[in-house]
Amino acid sequence: MSKFEALTGNAAVSNAMRQINPDVVAAYPITPQTDTVQTFSEFVADGLVDTEFVTVESEHSAMSACVGASAAGARVMTATSANGLALMWEIIYIAASNRCPIVMSLVNRALSAPINIHCDHSDVMGMRDSGWIILMSENGQEAYDNIIQAIRIGEHPDVLLPVAVCQDGFITSHSLERVELFEDGEVQDFVGTHEPQWPLLDVEDPKTYGPLDFYDYYYEHKRQQVEAMEKAHGVIREVTQEFNDRFGREYGLFEAYRMDDAEVAVIAANSTAGTAKTAVDNLRDQGLKAGLLKLRVFRPFPGQELAEALRGVSAVAVMDRAISFGSMDNAGPLFSEVVSALTLNDVHVPIADYVYGLGGRDIRPGEIENVYQEAFQMAENGKVERRVRYLGVRE
Amino acid sequence: MTEMKGWKEIPIGGMILDAGNSEAYNTGDWRAFRPVPGEAECTNCMLCWLNCPDSSILVDAENEEMTGFDLKHCKGCGICAAVCPVNAGVIRRAEGEVEKDDPRLCIRMVEEGKFQEVGNE
């Protein structure tokens, strides 16, 4: 029997980690992720897990130790935020390239400078080309559910890629919500045991990890990573389906909220999707056909599925919690992805980007309702007034 | 491993599963000087083996004998000759300068060109 507990998003993740019982965790404190590893170290101290907790001296070393442990043959987890992720950068790429199925809880926080501890998505957006699978979570429950699935996805023999599971710093990481925790045994059963195919620790069969790879083979190794990402697409569906069946959930690559007859759609990720649902409900009460696409899988990007889900709407608004400085119109990174997905799949519809919530700036349902109102206008006029808006910034 | 393999044919992640396979790679052609056994009798002290950077001193483990040089890999650095105690003895006893390719030595370093000339490689 599962049980419900009042937990913060971080505590929900710590509990998932406890139930997964990874062989090695290497992590370093940083707000707003810190109490994930704090809570987890209590589990270690109390003997509730078998994990070796490597209390590294930096995030660079955290990811380095994760790569070492994963290559060794261990099931490995970590957690970080913003500057911590940035310090890991070099090894983020190496983890993916060395095909280490590390699972990371990434509690999204704005990157410096100026230094800020609150939520935006500038941290995760920077790792979008690194070769990691990236899952987004609206709340603590989803973070918990995603972490459990991430183990299976990353370790799948057709994939073998690291997975980052995101949730919004403070907004969900620190707010108490009612979280359903499955039985330890059920989680263990779902994640199964890790069966490394090429463990470095097999001293009878020595292997070389991380050689110097020139122009004659480097490219082939990159091509393999493409294949893994492509396979991940199917594996995510499979694992998600199994998870849904077992635990009574309805996850997909994204969630289509009241999209069936929607005239306009907003696309959002993480906690803002929750706020947007309130906005959708309000608008629906007024008889307006508003819908929401909540992104769950950001990498591999489900472009085609997303385009299909949007085929038929008359306008799209993308909500971006980050700016891709210097990109066309200085839009957010999600916008470019969605625009490409629509264009390449022949869905031609007015689309605008709404950058919001940087450095933890609040976003209220009213503001999102305004976004919808503008979307309805775009739908009516059949054209885009202003392609990128920065919501809530003072002029 | 000379043919170029496609991405489906090689292990993922840049892993090399055939550890130690550099043995198939020829570094012997880097050599400008070749170690060659000379007249002085080898004592099989194995100091040359211990100091060769290229694992290129051949050893007969059973008979505890130094049996020669792995010319496929030896880069001709001359360290074996430099550390050979028998060489040191020859040099100490000799009157005047002893060239590195002096036939009286235990390990001589002979210019590689001399072998190529007679097609000896």
Add this chain to the structure above:
Amino acid sequence: MVTKLTPKELAKKEERLAPGHRLCAGCGAAIVVRQMLAAIDEPVVLANATGCLEVATTIYPYSSWRVPWIHNAFENAASTMSGVEAAYRSMVRQGKLEEKDVKFIAYGGDGGTYDIGIQALSGAVERGHQFLYVCYDNGAYMNTGIQRSSATPFGAHTTTSPAGKVIPGKQQFRKDLTKVMAAHDIPYVAQAAPSKWRDLMQKTRKAVNCGGPAFMNVLASCNRGWRHETDETIEVTQLAVDSCFWPLYEVENGEWSLTYKPRKKVPVKKWLERQGRFSHLFRDENRHMIDEMQEEVDRRWEKLLERCGEG
């Protein structure tokens, strides 16, 4: 049965570093690795920082390592190894892996150790991982073309401390990393050189059996960077030892002891004059630097003697 530390016995063992690697002819790093690995009878798992040793031994699709080996990046051999070792401990404790008395060793060059990797190293030994970190010190960033590191000797010409008209080579004395590591109060710290192979091998054995983190700083000549003939590697290395530029000592559970004392201390000049990287110091206007270096070497040597109770 432990193999006796005689070249004859050791030569019977299986070679752990295969030939066909692409280190330069006469490279000291290869000698250091071969001697050390020959000294260990137990299974080993290696990590290697980016640098000459790593690059030249694993040019895809070739690898010279007949033992498990991992390269991650330049500055993180220690943290990578801490992950490997943690994985081992965890999995053995859980019964997922058979215990085999595996020896974990991380190799890094002086750049990867004294400079960019010092934080990861300090952290890993403080955490008490059971591994040996070996710095093969060739006194510069050789792999990228001989740039200065904090291990580069005073006065040396490197490509970023060139012997110019106004500034004659490196202006700083080298960092004494061995002492920095001794200050971590870990079970075993040693300084060694392949010209004293038995000493190097004994230290290696002590290090991997000390029951905790160990650090060894091993001088590894680079004939390209130091500019000497390829066959002079061992001789030039021994001059560094005999001049007391590179004293051989160990710190075992806090006890300092000299493991080799030159019968007659050789003037540093004798070591310098054998290497092209110091040739500019022999010009009249720069000779004072040789004296300065001698003074500094003497000062450090005297201090060391004191610490080792030989004062």
